[in-house]
Amino acid sequence: xxxxxxxxxxxxxxxxxxxxxxxxxLINPEKGNQFLGSILGFxxxxxxxxxxxxxxxxxxxxxxxxxxxxxxxxLGNPEQGPEFSTLSWIALIFTSxxxxxxxxxxxxxxxxxYTAPPFGMTPGSTEAAEWAxxxxxxxxxxxxxxxxxxxxxxxxxxxxxxxxxxxxxxxxCRGVLGDRVDGPLGKxxxxxxxxxxxxGVGTSLGLGTPMLAEALSNLLGVKRSLMLDVGILSFWTxxxxxxxxxxxxxxxxxxxxxxxxxxxVFAAFFFIVGPTVFxxxxxxxxxxxxxxxxLRMSLYTDSVGGSSFAQDWTIFYWAWWFALAPFMAxxxxxxxxxxxxxxxxxxxxxxxxxxxxxxxxxxxxTSMYFELNGILPIxxxxxxxxxxxxIVAIIQAMPLGTTxxxxxxxxxxxxxxxxxxxxxxxxxxFMSSKAATEKQEPARWIRVFWAVMIxxxxxxxxxxxxxxxxxxxxxxxxxxxMFICIIIGISLFKWLKEDFAKSVDRQPVSKNYSDExxxx
Numbered sequence: 201x202x203x204x205x206x207x208x209x210x211x212x213x214x215x216x217x218x219x220x221x222x223x224x225x226l227i228n229p230e231k232g233n234q235f236l237g238s239i240l241g242f243x244x245x246x247x248x249x250x251x252x253x254x255x256x257x258x259x260x261x262x263x264x265x266x267x268x269x270x271x272x273x274x275l276g277n278p279e280q281g282p283e284f285s286t287l288s289w290i291a292l293i294f295t296s297x298x299x300x301x302x303x304x305x306x307x308x309x310x311x312x313x314y315t316a317p318p319f320g321m322t323p324g325s326t327e328a329a330e331w332a333x334x335x336x337x338x339x340x341x342x343x344x345x346x347x348x349x350x351x352x353x354x355x356x357x358x359x360x361x362x363x364x365x366x367x368x369x370x371x372x373c374r375g376v377l378g379d380r381v382d383g384p385l386g387k388x389x390x391x392x393x394x395x396x397x398x399x400g401v402g403t404s405l406g407l408g409t410p411m412l413a414e415a416l417s418n419l420l421g422v423k424r425s426l427m428l429d430v431g432i433l434s435f436w437t438x439x440x441x442x443x444x445x446x447x448x449x450x451x452x453x454x455x456x457x458x459x460x461x462x463x464x465v466f467a468a469f470f471f472i473v474g475p476t477v478f479x480x481x482x483x484x485x486x487x488x489x490x491x492x493x494x495l496r497m498s499l500y501t502d503s504v505g506g507s508s509f510a511q512d513w514t515i516f517y518w519a520w521w522f523a524l525a526p527f528m529a530x531x532x533x534x535x536x537x538x539x540x541x542x543x544x545x546x547x548x549x550x551x552x553x554x555x556x557x558x559x560x561x562x563x564x565x566t567s568m569y570f571e572l573n574g575i576l577p578i579x580x581x582x583x584x585x586x587x588x589x590x591i592v593a594i595i596q597a598m599p600l601g602t603t604x605x606x607x608x609x610x611x612x613x614x615x616x617x618x619x620x621x622x623x624x625x626x627x628x629x630f631m632s633s634k635a636a637t638e639k640q641e642p643a644r645w646i647r648v649f650w651a652v653m654i655x656x657x658x659x660x661x662x663x664x665x666x667x668x669x670x671x672x673x674x675x676x677x678x679x680x681x682m683f684i685c686i687i688i689g690i691s692l693f694k695w696l697k698e699d700f701a702k703s704v705d706r707q708p709v710s711k712n713y714s715d716e717x718x719x720x
Contacts, residue, residue, distance in 0.1 A: 206646065210387055211632040214394040218657065221399075221676065226660050236672045243679050248511055249501055251518040254682055256498050259346040261689060262545050265353070270696050271542030275353075276360040282538035290547055291460040292535050294555045295616060301404045302340065303613055304411050306559030307591045309336045310568055311582050318500065318509045329572065333564050334486040338497050339517045340556035341490075342549050347521040349548040351529035351685055354692040356536050356544065362695065368631065369393040369526045373684070375691030392680045393526040394631050398657050399677030400523035401624040405658035408617045409433060414588035415610050418596065419603075433655045435614075459615040466608055470562045473599055475569040482568070483561040519678030525685060530630070531623045567594045625651035
């Protein structure tokens with residue numbers, strides 16, 4: 201059943217907030233970027249450490265949940281099994297969280313750390329090379345997925361245990377804020393959530409489009425142009441609009457299953473045909489460094505050395521994960537009915553981390569091997585021609601790279617980001633519809649509107665300020681979401697303590713909201 205009525209307050213408030221941060225760039229790119237930069241400078245200068253501390257505390261909280269009695273709590277009717285098979289469930293999580301950004305950074309992120317390393321290392325040194333691939337695995341690992349996982353568990357608990365009959369992020373804050381989530385405070389939380397989705401997913405789209413345009417330019421022999429980028433965005437819109445039309449089980453599930461299989465085949469080809477021994481050895485080195493220095497990397501700000509490494513990378517990444525966390529929470533919560541809390545933590549933090557580590561271990565180490573052995577000047581290409589050109593050059597340097605492999609890469613990147621934007625547009629449409637519930641479908645025009653809005657934000661930022669503007673918006677959008685995640689975490693633990701004070705082998709004794717009318 202479709203719900204066509206729009207919650208005007210949330211809908212227009214979200215548009216207003218999004219416009220404040222994007223229209224200035226459209227009107228005057230230079231001054232618009234200065235405007236965003238001033239906000240970023242304030243947040244990074246005053247609250248940079250807060251991102252690191254909050255992410256670390258969330259990671260510790262999830263470790264406790266996974267190992268405690270609460271890990272056995274089933275998110276739904278204990279007598280009913282999970283809605284999706286384990287493989288399809290993990291595929292949905294992985295493809296919607298990773299997106300084409302994983303392919304983008306998986307190939308060339310190490311090059312930025314190699315030329316501007318942390319801890320005061322000499323750029324281009326052996327030590328810098330050792331740390332280069334380690335940091336990529338760290339930024340796309342346990343800490344990042346923890347930021348996604350905590351609100352996922354809280355929202356799934358609200359939906360399937362507390363039986364709160366709506367799909368609003370504010371529902372997960374009810375344990376702390378009570379009935380105030382039904383008023384202006386709750387709507388404010390939901391508006392910030394929508395702002396985070398548009399900013400975070402817009403960043404992913406802004407990174408993925410130039411990469412795909414470069415690949416298609418080489419594959420089809422056409423020149424890079426604005427029309428090519430717009431064509432890619434238009435085709436993307438067609439893909440994820442069609443997927444939303446067919447629904448979650450027929451659309452997104454099929455896309456995710458196909459994408460995951462294709463991703464592993466693509467990675468396996470690189471591993472077998474590429475520098476296999478170097479890939480294995482370098483991955484082993486990286487994991488050793490990561491295990492030994494996990495705490496140092498998690499809380500590193502370089503307060504004495506004064507470098508901007510943490511602000512440019514770790515804080516940017518945590519802000520990006522925070523910006524997307526509510527969206528991922530809402531999407532993953534909907535597909536996790538019947539799972540235990542421990543299963544959700546392992547599925548997101550362990551399986552998600554391994555899937556991302558695969559990209560940095562295989563694609564990143566292959567490109568590093570090309571650089572270190574003089575096969576391909578990756579660093580020079582990144583600095584002089586840009587990251588998309590470097591990614592395409594790496595693929596073309598492989599056997600069958602100029603035809604078959606590049607074609608597979610294009611298809612893979614298209615589907616990767618399609619699943620991310622598909623689920624984002626779907627979630628935004630739920631948020632801006634009145635009385636949207638687990639069983640209702642928002643009107644198709646609302647879904648299409650938000651899909652187009654995400655693309656528009658990406659276009660504005662790409663051509664107004666490039667990667668810098670995209671990164672800036674991610675940090676800004678993630679800032680208010682970070683505080684909301686703290687409230688959500690406290691709310692979850694409050695519920696768990698109240699509902700399962702003595703045992704987790706019985707039904708919760710808490711208030712059930714399923715028969716009450718909760719204002720939207």
